[in-house]
Amino acid sequence: MSRKPLVAANWKMNGSTAANAAWIESFLPRVGSLKCDVVVCSPAIYVPQLAAAFKGTVVGFGGEDVSEYDHGAYTGETAASMLVDIGAGWVLTGHSERRTYFGDTDARVAAKTKAAVEKGLKPIVCIGETLAEREAGKTIEVVERQVKAVMDAVGVKALLQGVLAYEPVWAIGTGKTATPAQAQEVHAAIRAFIAKTDPEVAAELRILYGGSVKPANAAELFSQPDIDGGLIGGAALKTDDFYKICAAA
Numbered sequence: 001m002s003r004k005p006l007v008a009a010n011w012k013m014n015g016s017t018a019a020n021a022a023w024i025e026s027f028l029p030r031v032g033s034l035k036c037d038v039v040v041c042s043p044a045i046y047v048p049q050l051a052a053a054f055k056g057t058v059v060g061f062g063g064e065d066v067s068e069y070d071h072g073a074y075t076g077e078t079a080a081s082m083l084v085d086i087g088a089g090w091v092l093t094g095h096s097e098r099r100t101y102f103g104d105t106d107a108r109v110a111a112k113t114k115a116a117v118e119k120g121l122k123p124i125v126c127i128g129e130t131l132a133e134r135e136a137g138k139t140i141e142v143v144e145r146q147v148k149a150v151m152d153a154v155g156v157k158a159l160l161q162g163v164l165a166y167e168p169v170w171a172i173g174t175g176k177t178a179t180p181a182q183a184q185e186v187h188a189a190i191r192a193f194i195a196k197t198d199p200e201v202a203a204e205l206r207i208l209y210g211g212s213v214k215p216a217n218a219a220e221l222f223s224q225p226d227i228d229g230g231l232i233g234g235a236a237l238k239t240d241d242f243y244k245i246c247a248a249a
């Protein structure tokens with residue numbers, strides 16, 4: 001089974017129309033040489049700018065979060081149908097910053113992923129353990145619990161509509177990357193866990209690694225058998241670094 005690598009940018013709460021335009025102008029002319037799939041996720045307010053730039057190109061794009069609700073009195077939220085309406089194909093769910101700072105529980109992440117899937121978006125479902133959980137030997141238990149919550153909500157086959165991203169919380173934005181062996185171990189465990197329900201889905205599903213991926217460590221991480229690309233935060237803000245990471249996939 002060969003899985004096409006995917007590299008996704010997570011801009012987080014960064015950007016401006018001017019900075020985004022410069023990013024697009026620098027990156028877009030180079031995508032033709034890349035062999036991986038590329039996705040850019042931005043704050044919802046900038047997704048129309050991504051749509052204007054990337055529609056009709058090979059670059060996928062979308063938001064960083066989505067409401068679990070369909071529409072209605074949910075001030076400040078963005079519905080999956082709204083992302084679809086402006087042309088987005090992708091959305092992050094369950095990013096650890098949402099889980100840590102905004103109270104996204106496993107149940108809410110599952111509901112958000114379900115809302116995204118039902119509207120035809122491709123979710124990038126983020127999972128990962130905290131440092132305390134790793135030190136307590138709970139890494140596999142935690143990621144299995146997080147995967148199970150989503151799988152129970154959407155059904156195992158729907159996982160293939162999107163991808164998973166394993167992001168150890170202690171490696172996000174800290175400069176501390178999981179070693180390729182540490183990451184591979186967890187990716188293999190996630191795949192084995194899904195295989196218990198559906199071996200074909202497990203074999204086909206792309207599992208990205210995220211957490212301080214840089215041009216210097218990308219190739220070694222991406223060469224691991226169960227790592228199918230990356231979710232890139234800090235290094236995705238600089239087009240040269242992001243391009244180099246994509247080129248390593």
Ligand code: PGA
Pocket residue numbers: 010167171172173174175210211212213231232233234235
């Ligand atoms: P980082 O972020 O690359 O800055 O560690 C990754 C992420 O949060 O998706």
